[in-house]
Amino acid sequence: MCLILVGIHCYLGLHILARGVIFVDLALAQVAALGTTLAYLLGHDHADTAAYFISLGTTLIAALFFALSNRYKHKVSQEAIIGIMYAFASAAVVLTVDKMSHGAEHIKYALVGQLLWVTWGEVGRVFLIYSGVSLIHFACRKQLMAVSFGKKASWFWDFVFYALFGVIITSSVHVAGVLLVFAFLIVPSLLGQTFFSSTKARLIFGWSVGFILCFIGMILSYALDMPAGALIVVLFTMMPLFLILFLPFRKKALLKN
Numbered sequence: 001m002c003l004i005l006v007g008i009h010c011y012l013g014l015h016i017l018a019r020g021v022i023f024v025d026l027a028l029a030q031v032a033a034l035g036t037t038l039a040y041l042l043g044h045d046h047a048d049t050a051a052y053f054i055s056l057g058t059t060l061i062a063a064l065f066f067a068l069s070n071r072y073k074h075k076v077s078q079e080a081i082i083g084i085m086y087a088f089a090s091a092a093v094v095l096t097v098d099k100m101s102h103g104a105e106h107i108k109y110a111l112v113g114q115l116l117w118v119t120w121g122e123v124g125r126v127f128l129i130y131s132g133v134s135l136i137h138f139a140c141r142k143q144l145m146a147v148s149f150g151k152k153a154s155w156f157w158d159f160v161f162y163a164l165f166g167v168i169i170t171s172s173v174h175v176a177g178v179l180l181v182f183a184f185l186i187v188p189s190l191l192g193q194t195f196f197s198s199t200k201a202r203l204i205f206g207w208s209v210g211f212i213l214c215f216i217g218m219i220l221s222y223a224l225d226m227p228a229g230a231l232i233v234v235l236f237t238m239m240p241l242f243l244i245l246f247l248p249f250r251k252k253a254l255l256k257n
Helices: 002-019 024-041 049-072 078-097 103-112 120-139 141-148 155-176 178-195 199-224 228-256
Strands: none
Touching: 002 024, 002 120, 002 141, 002 155, 002 178, 002 199, 024 049, 024 078, 024 103, 024 155, 024 178, 049 078, 049 155, 103 178, 120 141, 120 155, 141 155, 155 178, 178 199, 178 228, 199 228
16 A cells, blocks of 8 residues: 555655645645545545545535635745645534544544555555556646646646646555655655756656655564554655765765865
8 A cells, every 4th residue: 555655655745746735745734634534524434435525525625625725825925825724624623523522533544544454455446546547647747747747837737737636645645644645755856856957867766765764664663562654654754864874974965076
């Protein structure tokens, strides 16, 4: 499951970084978690199909809102809108779980997921969903790349991108939680962008780093008897922090040469 998640999120992360809306995935993931929470409050289990579609519905509404707000980005800061959406969804989750008997456990599930309890059936379902989204991205790659990398502005293709992104985020949050989705999306893409200029090289590097960190995280989780999701998030997010410390030495070495 981790390998599938890294595979699709690393690619989408390149789009997100190019758009300059770094925290849009965090906001959509939180909205997806809000949908799951509402479904849980209505009596549906996390694994129920109804819970998935309720979560997907809330996410698509947020995606439509982001696509509409992007038309006015010259007047209204997109980062501000994204932050407001995240704050709204987070507060709404807290208000909702306050009415539940196991609210604290649900919040933990929403943040870091339940990777160790994933079944092969869930792996197959997520793989099919991601494959379908990937095929649409491939078929419409010219239009989607154009709106993401600033070559062309289009409200329709903005919505298509955010809607497809919402489908991915909804499926991912159900498995991995909000924080792990953010780590998978941003960290591999950011590292690839730091060292390479071409999209292909960034993808290959991001996938490689992501796969390695997932394997290390799972092994450490087993050896140290710690939650897999939270440990993988820590490993992923440590990488850019180390990168910031390493870059000054790299520049000095380049100047000497």
